[in-house]
Structures are given as C-alpha cells and as structure tokens.
Amino acid sequence: MRLSPANWPTCCPIPGKWPPQVKKTLHGRPGTSRPAPSPPPPVPSSNRPFQEKNSDEFYWLLSLIMSTITIAMIANNEEKNLARSLSSAAWADELIFVDCGSTDGTALAARDFPVKFFSRPNSRAVYINKQFAADQAASDWIFILDADEEISPSLRSEIRRVIAAPKGPAAYELPRKNFYFGRWLRHGGKYPDRQLRLFRRGSARFLPKPVHERLETDGGVGRLKEPLLHYPYTDEEDRRRKLEFYSEILACSYALKNRSRTLILLRPFTRFAGAYFIKLGFLDGWAGLKTALMDFSTVLASALRYRKEPDEEQ
Structure with a gap:
C-alpha cells in the first residue's frame, strides 16, 4: 500500500511537516535531546605543575636534571638531635656525616639514615672537621648543616629553586631562627643571625677560625628568604x-x-x-x-x- 497523508502512520510525522521542537532538535538548537558537546573543563592548575614557574615540582625536576646537592654535617654527642636534623636533610642527593669522637649513640643513630659515614677525632678547631666534610662532597652544590639545626619544607623548596637556576651567585646566606627554651628569639642579636651555608662545590672554604667558624667565598653572595631552624640545647x-x-x-x-x-x-x-x-x-x-x-x-x-x-x- 502506498503511503499518503491520509493513511500515514500516526506514530511518524508527515515529511515536510515536522513539529517546531523536532526541527530544533535536528538542527542542534536549544531544546534538543542531543545537545552539541560542550568544551572540556580546564585542567586544574594543581595538575599542571610544569606550567607554574614557581611550583616546587617544576624546580625539583630542573634540579634533578641540572644540579645536585650534598648536605654535610659533623657531630659530637648529638644523638638526641639527629633524627630531626637528618630527617630534614633526607631529600638531598648525598648526605655526608662525620662523627667527631662521640661517646653516646650518635654514630648508631646516623647509620639509620642513608649517609656516607666518616669518623674523626674531635677537635677544638671545628673548622677542620667541617672542611673535611665539605671536601667529601661529590655534588654540584653543598649545604652545611649542624646537628642541632633543621631545614624546613619551605627552605628546602627555596634551595631547590636556586640550585636549578642557570645563573646566579655561587654562594648563598640565609637567616636563622634560634629557639631557646621553646621560644623563637627575635631580639638580642639572635635574629636574623645570617649564615653562609649554601655554595657551589669549590667556591668556598672555612676560615681557620677556632670559634664561630665561617665560610669565605671569592664571588658574590646571594640571600635566601626562608630561615634555617636552630635548637641549641636539648636540656x-x-x-x-x-x-x-x-x-x-x-x-x-x-x-x-x-x-x-x-x-x-x-x-x-x-x-x-x-x-x-x-x-x-x-x-x-x-x-x-x-x-x-x-x-x-x-x-x-x-x-x-x-x-x-x-x-x-x-
């Protein structure tokens, strides 16, 4: 039987006489049951670390490719401090630890961490053992850390950034927060208490000074903003x-x-x-x-x- 408008099935619209809502549907206009696909949502910035120049991951990757860092430490009877200080330094490419005649459990506590361990006699000329520790480093950069100090996560991130930079000073000093009796001292000469601790290997050496030993460098010295944390006495x-x-x-x-x-x-x-x-x-x-x-x-x-x-x- 030939279909005509007279006997066209009621379930199907007559050609050329589509209802308005169907016409809109067929053209993908509002009211369609199959809307045009919307653009994908933007990727959150947290999932795009390499597009953020200040992201920790970005500079950490660069530092892995371009520069390495050694954290060097000497200690004498610092068993109570080592867990805090070495844990804060565990991110480094190399850890140099020099035990200077400890009689407590310092040497044993240090071996719980991935350190290159050395043992030397204690000396009142502290700079001698500190220079020895720095001389053992194989990385591009060296950071000198005392056993009663701690590198905060924010300082760690800043160090990663500066060693990843293609240009910059060969050495950096940074402020140090001194904590006495559970309190950060802001006065009395205890802050900012700047310390030169970060330097390119071979660009700085310890001066032969018996007390308050310090590094000397020939080039310019930059400044870090984040402080080093210092806890001088445990008891x-x-x-x-x-x-x-x-x-x-x-x-x-x-x-x-x-x-x-x-x-x-x-x-x-x-x-x-x-x-x-x-x-x-x-x-x-x-x-x-x-x-x-x-x-x-x-x-x-x-x-x-x-x-x-x-x-x-x-």
Whole structure:
C-alpha cells in the first residue's frame, strides 16, 4: 500500500511537516535531546605543575636534571638531635656525616639514615672537621648543616629553586631562627643571625677560625628568604656540655691573640649589656633574660680559663 497523508502512520510525522521542537532538535538548537558537546573543563592548575614557574615540582625536576646537592654535617654527642636534623636533610642527593669522637649513640643513630659515614677525632678547631666534610662532597652544590639545626619544607623548596637556576651567585646566606627554651628569639642579636651555608662545590672554604667558624667565598653572595631552624640545647646537661666546650675554645682564641687579661674579664659584662639592653633582648621576656645570662656565663668561663700561652692541643 502506498503511503499518503491520509493513511500515514500516526506514530511518524508527515515529511515536510515536522513539529517546531523536532526541527530544533535536528538542527542542534536549544531544546534538543542531543545537545552539541560542550568544551572540556580546564585542567586544574594543581595538575599542571610544569606550567607554574614557581611550583616546587617544576624546580625539583630542573634540579634533578641540572644540579645536585650534598648536605654535610659533623657531630659530637648529638644523638638526641639527629633524627630531626637528618630527617630534614633526607631529600638531598648525598648526605655526608662525620662523627667527631662521640661517646653516646650518635654514630648508631646516623647509620639509620642513608649517609656516607666518616669518623674523626674531635677537635677544638671545628673548622677542620667541617672542611673535611665539605671536601667529601661529590655534588654540584653543598649545604652545611649542624646537628642541632633543621631545614624546613619551605627552605628546602627555596634551595631547590636556586640550585636549578642557570645563573646566579655561587654562594648563598640565609637567616636563622634560634629557639631557646621553646621560644623563637627575635631580639638580642639572635635574629636574623645570617649564615653562609649554601655554595657551589669549590667556591668556598672555612676560615681557620677556632670559634664561630665561617665560610669565605671569592664571588658574590646571594640571600635566601626562608630561615634555617636552630635548637641549641636539648636540656640542661646539653647546655653545660656545650658551655664547657665553647668556653675552652674561646679561652684558646684569647691566648692566640694575646688579649689583655683585664679587657677579657670585662668582656662578659659588655656581652650581656649589648645583648640584653642595646639589642633589646629584654623584649623576648624571660627567655631573652636566660639566654643573655647563658651567653654571659660562657664568656665568663672562657675569661677565667684564659692563659697567656695557647694550648698545644688543637
């Protein structure tokens, strides 16, 4: 039977007489049951780390390709601090650890981490062992970390960025936050307490200085913004041990420079006045006072130890 408008099935529209909503459907206009596909949603920035120039992942990849870093540390009887300090350094390409005559569990605690372990006798000339540790490094960059210090995640990210940069200084200094009695000291000369710690291998060496050893570099020195965290004393016993060690070093330093005994005896009082009053240590409250008194006692002990002739032992 030939179909005509008269006998066309009611379930099918007559050709040429499609309802308006069907016409819209066929042309993909609003009201269609099969709308035109919408563009895909943008990829979240968190899934595009390499498009963000400041992303940690971007610079970490560059540092893996372009530069490597060694973190070097020496320690003497620092068992209580090692878990914190070495954990904060575990991201480095190489860890150099030099045990300097420890009598506690320092050496055993260090071996729990992927370190290149060395053992040397302890010396009042701390710079000798620090230079030895730096000399063992095989990476492009070296960071000197003390056993009572910690690298924060934000500092780690900043270090990654600067060593990945194709151009820049050969050495960097950074601020250090000193925590005494559970409090960060902002005054009394304890902050920003800048330290030169990061340098290209071969671009810096430790000066032969018996106390407060520091690095010297021939080139320019850049500055990092993120601070290094410093926890000088774990308890009263640790404080007494370090007071004994550093007061002896200071006494030898005075003797080597042939300092006047009278002036040396005045030094503890000028140190206290400078830190507590001139540098506003009193603004740190009770912690600021106790810290200034500890510095006073260290310098006083060194003055009382002072002898005109330096010890032969180094």
